[in-house]
Amino acid sequence: MGDLPPELKMMKQHVLKIVLGLVLLAGLWTSVHTIAPEEEGVVVTLGKYNRTLLPGLNFILPFGIETIYKIPVQRQLKQEFGFRTVQAGQRTTYSKSPYMDESIMLTGDLNIADVEWVVQYRIVDSYRFLFRVRNAEETLRVMSESVMRKIVGDRTVNEVLTVGRQEIATRAEELLQAMSDEYENGIRIDQIVLQDVNPPDPVKPSFNEVNQAQQQRETLINQAEAEYNREVPRARGEAREMIELAEAYALNRVNDAIGDAARFNSIYTEYILAPEVTRQRLYLETMERVLPTMGSKIIVDERGNNVLPLLNLEQTRRGAN
Template sequence: MFEENYKFQYYLYLFQKHFRKVLLGLFLLILILTSVKTIGPEEEGVVLYVGQYNRTVEPGLSFILPFGIERMYKIPVQRQLKQEFGFRTANTGNNTRYSSENFADESLMLTGDLNLANVEWVVQYRIVNSYYYLFRVRDAEKALHDMSESAMRKIVGDRTVNEVLTVGRQEVATSVEVLLQKMCEEYENGIRIDQVVLQDVNPPEPVKPSFNAVNQAQQERETLINQAEADYNRIIPRARGEADETVQLAEAYALTRINGATGEADRFTSLYQEYAKAPEVTKKRIYLETMERILPKIGTKVIVDERGNNVLPLLNLDQQQPKSNP
């Protein structure tokens, strides 16, 4: 009992002796923790003095007034942020996992032709003005979430369900991006929209099989159209080439015939002109040339006079004599 009282008195003595040092150490620790701030390379610090904006601090080591006199908010102005709609990413990496919760209240929306579509999308954005981000809009993140959902519902509501599900997806994303950026500028929330990406667009589960059947039929139709266009592009040029070839052959044949007829006409004209100059001589020459062409084609030849009295059976007309060079 005496030993326990002695130890207690001893510890109490040590505490009283070093109380000021302990108190000073705690004071210095709190001072350092509340006055020394480190700002990352992708951030900037917004300093409030007694709840009022005072200054903006660049990345690096900074000092502020301790004990809550000044407070600092670190804003990631150089980092791309994102908000997800209709789904949530639970874990990123090699095997991305998504939350199993149901977010149909923000993704299920009505199209322009009064059909339902389950639209999942991502808004990628950056904070470009930390002052506007903190003080112009209360809870800028939630405001951006509400604006994104409102913009998407407006754009989807102006289009048919087929446009949203198929060919109009990129146009929807671009239109939402433009509209959302315009809303951010009107609200002056200090946010710039980098991109809006439609993650997935599906019909509601009860009618999903019917929509899939319609999409399959449309794809088959497009396939048949593409095949028909391919056949058209293969057959029509070949037929045109064959037609052009036939036309060219006909033109060549016509040109040959015309040139031949022209030559024959010129020959006849030349012959007639010679005949007009010396009719008897020309007649005799034509006769002899004609007989020269005809007689070699006849078989056995017998020459008689007009009355048939004189016969020349020994005249050798079967053999063609070689033409002598002039």
């Protein structure tokens, strides 16, 4: 085959330089990696875990000999169930219709509730996150849905829609964290938030009517209790007042009777000692009380012969007063 012409030799040298430059560029491209401050770099050598790199500029073996996975260990992540955030901002928009199957659940009293929730979590162990569970994020989603359906299935629809929401969220967080620890997926659950809990749209009008009826019933019960609390104490007070008045009246009559009896006994004692004087005094005292109440007075003797009209007794008495 003879020697190549100088032009071809020069061209071959240029091609070799270009290929070598491309190889060097590819090696540099695949070996230099920048890890963000909120990330860790997990290096795998030929499919086996090798080391974990800290944030900053790092180098690995090129051409796929080593592969790096950047795990956001300092960032709070979230998974949404029953809806997806389309655009976040001052007026956040959501999409719900394609995700109804995630949120429709059966309650313990065989009713249906539409439960939307958010799981907020962090990756605390990048090694476990990558190698203990296959597709840890999808597994976490399945676990979250399973836990929420279990908790909702143990409660009535009224508990789910009203007073039991906080308890459901707290219990779901506890169970999901326990499952994450059991599976060793390297995830820590920060919070579970019930975004929205409603009856399904087809039965929402009927459910609202039931709620209105229940609220009206509660209102009437509260009004009745308020009326009871207002009237019963007043009636008890009036009854107590009447009892106290009756007791006071009885005590007054008894005291009067005791006084009258004592006075009668004292008079009787005086009468025993001086009957005529006592009788005369009683007569005079009685006439002193009776005569002022009379109008015109006429005094006669025992035989009725002498009449002495005392027509001015009342005037005299008034003048004396």
